Amino acid sequence: MKILVGIKRVIDFSVRVQVKKDGSGVNTDGVKLSINPFDEIALEEALRIRERGTPAEVVAVSIGPADCQQQLRTTLAMGADRAILVESTDAIQPLMAARIFHELVKRENADLVILGKQAIDDDFNQTGQMLAALWDRPQATFASKVELKDKALAVTREVDAGLETIEVDLPAVVTTDLRLNTPRFVKMPDIMKARSKPLQSLRLADLGVTEAPKLETTSYAPPPQRMGGKKVADVPALVAALKERGVL
Amino acid sequence: MSKILVIAEHDGAKLNASTARAVSCALAIGGEIDVAVFATDAATVAAAAAKLKGVRRVLKVERTENAHQLAAVLAPQIAKLAKDYTHVLAPSTTFGKDLLPRAAALLGVQQVSDVMKVIDPATFERPMYAGNAIVTVQVPASPCILATVRTASWQACAGDGNAEIIAVKTATAVPSHTRFVELKAEKSDRPDLQSAARVVSGGRGVGSKENFAIIYKFADKLGAAVGASRAAVDAGFVPNDLQVGQTGKIIAPDLYVAVGISGAIQHLTGIKDARTIVAINKDPDAPIFQIADIGLVGDLFQILPELEQELDKL
Numbered sequence: 001m002k003i004l005v006g007i008k009r010v011i012d013f014s015v016r017v018q019v020k021k022d023g024s025g026v027n028t029d030g031v032k033l034s035i036n037p038f039d040e041i042a043l044e045e046a047l048r049i050r051e052r053g054t055p056a057e058v059v060a061v062s063i064g065p066a067d068c069q070q071q072l073r074t075t076l077a078m079g080a081d082r083a084i085l086v087e088s089t090d091a092i093q094p095l096m097a098a099r100i101f102h103e104l105v106k107r108e109n110a111d112l113v114i115l116g117k118q119a120i121d122d123d124f125n126q127t128g129q130m131l132a133a134l135w136d137r138p139q140a141t142f143a144s145k146v147e148l149k150d151k152a153l154a155v156t157r158e159v160d161a162g163l164e165t166i167e168v169d170l171p172a173v174v175t176t177d178l179r180l181n182t183p184r185f186v187k188m189p190d191i192m193k194a195r196s197k198p199l200q201s202l203r204l205a206d207l208g209v210t211e212a213p214k215l216e217t218t219s220y221a222p223p224p225q226r227m228g229g230k231k232v233a234d235v236p237a238l239v240a241a242l243k244e245r246g247v248l
Numbered sequence: 249m250s251k252i253l254v255i256a257e258h259d260g261a262k263l264n265a266s267t268a269r270a271v272s273c274a275l276a277i278g279g280e281i282d283v284a285v286f287a288t289d290a291a292t293v294a295a296a297a298a299k300l301k302g303v304r305r306v307l308k309v310e311r312t313e314n315a316h317q318l319a320a321v322l323a324p325q326i327a328k329l330a331k332d333y334t335h336v337l338a339p340s341t342t343f344g345k346d347l348l349p350r351a352a353a354l355l356g357v358q359q360v361s362d363v364m365k366v367i368d369p370a371t372f373e374r375p376m377y378a379g380n381a382i383v384t385v386q387v388p389a390s391p392c393i394l395a396t397v398r399t400a401s402w403q404a405c406a407g408d409g410n411a412e413i414i415a416v417k418t419a420t421a422v423p424s425h426t427r428f429v430e431l432k433a434e435k436s437d438r439p440d441l442q443s444a445a446r447v448v449s450g451g452r453g454v455g456s457k458e459n460f461a462i463i464y465k466f467a468d469k470l471g472a473a474v475g476a477s478r479a480a481v482d483a484g485f486v487p488n489d490l491q492v493g494q495t496g497k498i499i500a501p502d503l504y505v506a507v508g509i510s511g512a513i514q515h516l517t518g519i520k521d522a523r524t525i526v527a528i529n530k531d532p533d534a535p536i537f538q539i540a541d542i543g544l545v546g547d548l549f550q551i552l553p554e555l556e557q558e559l560d561k562l
């Protein structure tokens with residue numbers, strides 16, 4: 001079985017992102033970049049499917065500038081068999097990303113695609129659903145448990161009402177939620193070994209994917225600031241403050 | 249003039265409160281508003297949707313395959329209906345997030361996620377970077393605009409409307425590759441986390457599943473819904489549907505009480521729209537205090553019982 005995993009490079013989750021003064025974007029100078037946390041979970045799940053005994057080739061895919069190679073090297077060290085970088089310096093929105101993944105899925109004859117449920121930079125939460133639609137295959141989004149059953153998957157999904165289980169035929173698209181697994185750490189010897197694993201670079205222009213419609217971002221603004229910071233000394237003072245604000 | 253279709257969220261029996269908030273967003277866009285109810289038997293839910301003020305018509309889309317609201321089944325039907333509309337909206341709940349991008353891709357449309365504000369019918373504000381940036385985006389109007397509505401940014405519309413209810417057939421073929429198995433939902437008599445006026449949340453500081461009883465007890469005293477941080481859910485103190493934050497529920501209650509929660513960016517994203525935030529934490533430097541309107545430093549196991557006593561005196 002062949003599993004494609006989406007690996008997007010994003011601003012690290014621990015960075016408090018700041019909007020530039022002129023509203024043209026966010027500050028990225030010297031900011032730490034990492035694999036989207038949901039995508040690390042996606043890769044971990046693919047590796048576990050293989051380790052549980054299903055013969056599988058795990059291919060990590062990133063769309064982004066040339067230096068995303070660094071994040072792809074990390075995935076090879078974690079255990080991916082090979083990696084594909086689709087080089088693009090433009091910000092790729094979900095419909096375009098889905099079209100690119102669709103093209104790769106056809107070329108690679110993939111049985112399963114695991115993506116994150118959302119990229120923590122754009123917070124769109126769309127790409128997996130869109131890929132499934134273009135591919136005309138099932139989607140199992142927000143997965144917290146994935147069980148492989150012959151030619152199908154049983155997937156438990158984290159939904160607002162609780163936990164929903166659905167069964168989907170393969171090929172399919174799964175998107176990960178945070179509780180699906182805890183990704184492994186990379187070990188030093190594996191980083192050395194990963195150097196000889198294949199990392200293929202493709203130019204977006206070579207894929208023959210038609211440009212998708214886009215949202216045009218006209219301005220960035222910081223969120224309204226909350227004026228917090230007031231502390232009270234004890235419980236009676238807390239109750240008095242609540243009454244003063246009219247919430248009790 | 250805009251013609252807007254709002255996709256109703258429901259569980260087969262009850263209309264979800266998120267639908268009335270999505271209708272408010274539709275009202276801000278302006279134009280004719282219809283609501284679509286996909287179900288096997290849509291009568292009860294359609295009757296509830298017909299009361300939403302400002303709605304012109306409620307479309308009942310009834311077929312057996314619509315029983316479990318599966319995205320793969322509904323999306324092709326929505327894509328078909330979309331031909332008659334300028335906009336299709338759904339609430340930005342797990343239901344709408346799962347469903348709408350699938351319909352958007354079928355239509356070749358780049359969807360807008362989490363609309364916070366309408367600037368004009370094709371220009372919206374939405375959050376990025378866990379709410380650390382608010383961007384204004386312009387959307388190509390053709391063939392149709394698809395958007396999910398960030399429910400915490402919108403009040404429910406009024407409920408004294410009287411829309412016409414009509415039955416609509418979607419002859420579209422739907423796939424059988426996706427099958428519903430089960431839904432495990434915790435039954436609770438407490439208010440619903442997403443629409444409650446008051447919410448009490450516990451974090452890792454609560455310490456255990458057993459200790460969480462103190463949170464439930466205090467919430468009951470306030471008539472509040474119960475929420476939690478991701479750390480509390482991960483540790484197994486409470487089920488996943490209580491998680492508040494970037495990747496859990498985004499809520500906007502009148503009163504939010506964070507107990508034993510440090511205030512990570514991802515948690516704060518979920519509560520920024522609360523009217524009053526109260527923090528109880530034993531660490532005076534916990535980041536939650538920077539945004540809390542009222543902070544009290546101390547041990548939650550002492551403070552909560554004392555607070556209950558104080559509330560009894562009121």
Ligand SMILES: Cc1cc2nc3c(=O)[nH]c(=O)nc-3n(C[C@H](O)[C@H](O)[C@H](O)COP(=O)(O)OP(=O)(O)OC[C@H]3O[C@@H](n4cnc5c(N)ncnc54)[C@H](O)[C@@H]3O)c2cc1C
Pocket residue numbers: 013037038120178450451452453454476477478479480491492493494495496497507508509510511512513514515518528529530531534546547548549
């Ligand atoms: C991609 C991503 C998405 C995430 N999404 C979410 C999300 O949606 N929601 C979310 O909540 N988190 C989310 N997180 C996790 C987030 O970063 C934090 O790890 C989490 O919110 C911490 O939870 P906490 O505050 O309960 O735990 P901690 O940070 O461990 O804080 C516990 C607090 O309890 C206090 N405490 C301990 N004992 C007591 C006592 N007896 N009395 C009073 N106070 C006490 C401590 O002082 C401390 O401040 C996400 C993380 C990532 C990477």
Ligand SMILES: Nc1ncnc2c1ncn2[C@@H]1O[C@H](COP(=O)(O)O)[C@@H](O)[C@H]1O
Pocket residue numbers: 005006007008009036038039042061062063064092093094097114115116117118119120122123124125126127128
């Ligand atoms: N540029 C990209 N490169 C690799 N994977 C991507 C890219 N964009 C989106 N994805 C995948 O799609 C998921 C959801 O992204 P989004 O729809 O943007 O929130 C991510 O977690 C990735 O797995």
